[in-house]
Amino acid sequence: LIDKDRKVLQIHWGGGTPNYLELDQVKFLWKNITRNFPIASDAEVSIEINPRYVTRDYILFLRDIGFNRISFGIQDFNPEVQKAVNRIQPEALLFDVMSWIKEAKFDSVNVDLIYGLPYQTLDTFRETLHKTMALDADRIVVFNFAYVPWIKPVQKxxxxxxxxxxxxxxxxxxxxxxxxxxxxxxxxxxxHFAKNNNELAIAQRHGTLKRNFQGYTTHAETELFGFGATSISMLEDAYAQNHKELKDYYKAVAAGVIPTSKGIKLTQDDIIRRDVIMSIMSHFQLNKSEIEQKYHINFDKYFGYELKELAPLQADGLVNVLADEIHITDIGRLLVRNIAVVFDTHTRTRETKFSRSI
Incomplete structure (x- = not known):
């Protein structure tokens, strides 16, 4: 299904806690990946870890076999917040993990925070930010807590x-x-936040930054192949998701069939809208003429409905719609998802209840 001459430019082990695997399991999986796929010499190879279940030797091992980027979740330093979300990890532990990562000389380190958690206040989260900056990570991601007990009953x-x-x-x-x-x-x-010399910051300056299911990426031209339960593949003109239930996933693998549960073939309209949304979410602006030239359309005519929908957002100071450009204001950046979603017809037609943006 995949041309064996195509080089793999990025590898990401994520989806929770990959370091629950024993070292010999990691080695076995890594060996099979490198045996079946040609990995580019400068590939970005990253892994998510749970800092509560990792040792110095494990960190050094990951770097030694080929991982050059690493990420771990902090969520919040405050003990009361940690207890409320059942994620207790002492401050000393987090600083120890970062010291091991720096000792291993990973090329880039990302840490995750979450705002909107129970018992958080402006002052307590400021303290968390100061401690996080003291870790000196290359990237910091600050997620909005999605309170969705109707989807995740444990949140009740x-x-x-x-x-x-x-x-x-x-x-x-x-x-x-x-x-x-x-x-x-x-x-x-x-x-996302990145130091000025980090590849994400450089990509944004050069206009090559894109977003996929893993977040922001420096390789706009790549296709994404997902392995494992629930993972999503993003191809040039299609998306596919693997089975969510392990029993269904294992059954498909055992039968020798691709374990996808659903997929969608993108229409030309989907592809055009994806480009528009990606530009807004990655660069906080959109050049209308670039879209017109690329897809041979009249932007204002094609997106007449959407431009009307942007009018109240412009009145609120979130966006400026100009003759040849759509520009997201500084305050609009806080709600860029709400602005981008105006161009998503699929979201417009869905009535499923999701979490609020703020």
Whole structure:
């Protein structure tokens, strides 16, 4: 199915806690990947780890076999917040893990935070940011907590009254952007921050930054192949998702068939809209003439409905719609997802209940 001469430019082990695997299992899996796929010599090879279940030897082993990027979740340093979300990891542990990573000389380190968690306040999250910056990670991702107990029943255990309100969450987000951008981090897209010399920041400056299911990527031209339960593949004109249930996934693999549960073939309209959305979410602006020349359309005529939908957002100071450009304002960056979704007809026709943007 895949041309064996195509070089793999990026590998990402994620989806939770890959380091639950024993070292010999990691070695076995890595050996089979490199045996079946030609890996580019300068490939970005990353892995997510859970800092509560890793040792110095494990970190050094990962670097030794070929991983050059690593990511781990902090969520919040505050003990009360950690207890509320059942993610207790002492400050000393997190600094130890970072010291092992630096000792191993990974090319890039990413850490994740989450705002909107129970018992968070503006002051407590500022303290978390200061401790996070002391770790000196190359990238920091600050996710919005999605409170969706109707999808994740375990969240019903979280005291809803302890969650910060929408206004306080917005204040936390604004403060986060100010703190990080005042301390040598560049605001990348919706939720990513990177040091000025990091490849994400460089890609944004060069206009080559793109977003996929893993977040922001420096390789705009690549296709994404997902392996494992629930993973999603993103091809030039199609998406496919593997089975979510392990029993279904294993059954398909055992039968020798591709374990996909669903897929979609993109129409030309889907591809055009994907380009528009990617530009807005990656660069906070869109050049209309570039889309017109690439797809041979009249932008204002093709997106007449969407431009009307942007009018109230422009009135609120979130976006500027100009003759040949759509520009997201500084305050609009906080809600860039809401702006981009205007161009997504699939979201417009769905009625499923998801989490709020703020």
């Amino acid at each position: 255990m979280i005291p809803q009254a302890a969650l910060p309100g929408a206004e306080e969450k917005l204040d936390i987000l604004k403060m986060t952007i100010e703190e990080l951008t005042n301390n040598e981090y560049l605001f990348i897209g919706m939720d």
